[in-house]
Amino acid sequence: MITPSIKVMDRVILERNHFQKLIDVLITRDYRVVGPTLGEGAIVYDELNSVDKLPIGWTDDQDGGTYRLKKRSDQALFGYVVGPHSWKKFLLPSALRLWQAKRHDNGFQIIPENEEIQKFAFIGVRSCDIHAVSTQDKIFMNGQHIDPHYQSRRKDAFILAVNCGKADGTCFCVSMNTGPKVTFGFDLAVTEILEDNNHYFVVEVGTELGAEILHEVTYREANGREKKLADGIIKNTARQMGRVMDTTNIKDLLYKNYEHPRWDDVAKRCLTCANCTMVCPTCFCTTVEDVTDLTGDHAERWRKLDSCFTMDFSYIHGGSIRASTKSRYRQWMTHKLAAWIDQFGMSGCVGCGRCITWCPVAIDITEEVRAIRENEMIDTSTISGKEKTNAIA
């Protein structure tokens, strides 16, 4: 097979049979390869040393509060969307010891954590999740306060992205302008094609490193027809979005509607269980716990993934600021969709749909926005008597 030289932005073909080689090359280059695999009735992210560990021939069926695995009629490697895990499982571990301390005669000594982080290769990263990782990059690696724990996991990560070949019932990346086509932040991006007896990937090269790695794997040139097929698949996925969110002036919409009756309505359904924030690929809040052992000679500081849905989250002297469920749900959604824009210059939502699927009672962020938009509170202080009557009616 001819191996033409490749550069960034080139598109070439990787045959299905050579996918294992790609994983092998990454392992040889000392990457810890992680990606989608079957586990506990879902597609989760875990160690991946063989192509056979991918959920070959499986897909998922998602809607508000439900997720089911289903068999596909083909042997696709990436024929599903995103599951309960996100890449923050690896980049922002749910529990992390920050340091230990040991008491001695004149005080105590801090023992720093010497973390040996093996560089990650993430296999099968979707466009929504690339946006999510880039959102967390901005939070943890930009500005004055860089998070060393995030940075040490993120800086050398290799990203093999996948252009989604299907959308699911809770997907709305098109609304959030975050997919389904992968446009940045990848080393290699593949579009999986299954036709008749051919099974291959159109691979777009995103970085020099991606080109270098692909060079060690066997590939061939892509012809016009194959490229067109790949483009068609992505366009088709974009038409399948299960959910839609109208984001027009969303910041002002939510800022103007703090007292909208819909918040009371959602508070009746919300369990404050925190599942939405835990599965959200951009939610980044952590808490810090200090522990001592019985002797009192040894202490540890732990960082744990936290959620704005707990009472402790907003606890200050005297009590929790957001005691009501209404205030907690409103805080989460308004931060995600509005305040995030002021804070980081982007939306905190990437339209992955995880918060809808994994909410035990199927609360749907797109539906909540719609309900507020369709019955928007009108600021009655600025309008006169007759208009006021009409507005309220």
Place this chain on the structure above:
Amino acid sequence: MAIKRKPKLAVWKFASCDGCQLSLLDCEDELLGVADRINIAYFLEASRDTVKGPYDISLVEGSITTQHDAEHIQKIRKSSKLLVAIGACATAGGIQALRNFKDVKDFISVVYASPKYIDTLDKSTPISSHVHVDFELQGCPINKRQLLEVLSAFLHGRKPNTPPHSVCIECKRRGTVCVMVAQGIPCLGPVTHAGCNAICPSYCRGCYGCYGPKETSNTGSLSSRFTRLGMNDENIVRSFRNFYATSEPFRKESEVHNHL
């Protein structure tokens, strides 16, 4: 309150199965450390040898079900600087609080050959219904790591890390896939207090709520979900009338669905 000298610990038992006290014995590896730092002054399950009060810390297991118990807990409170209620019985009345929904005399006549020997109160009540409790550690049984955490915290004068949030957070932190969403298994996790590290869902079972209600427990919304999953009212009542049947949120929810 940091205690400098070797503090005296007492472990008391009321109506209960002993499982929570056993959590202390179950500490095994850590038990020597406990004995090294704490003077285990009164712990009948471990030793007949007892030291008189007052005690720095009293761990109280079990619920109050007799007049004798109701008087005894007052004495324990008086001789204890800190009183920590451990387990579902001590913090909520326990499984024996199921009697609270019925007439206890009916049970006595069915269960005992000579009901005249039985002297019991109408209701099973938590320790906090009788005396001031400094800290409550929930669970049926309690988690031994949490017990060590509570003891360590009180020994060193800091707040125990026993977060009152949902079991869901524990599932998500350990990467367990939600059994209710992915498999349609009814699960009390979203309304239940964390602490067990989400054992049941990690074995593909729904949470039984054995750690009792979490903070701001929205049982009504979860019940609606159970109904949509096909659970009838009778079974909804059963799922809430278990280890924490008489805790406020679980009791109220069971009453909504109880048509008997």
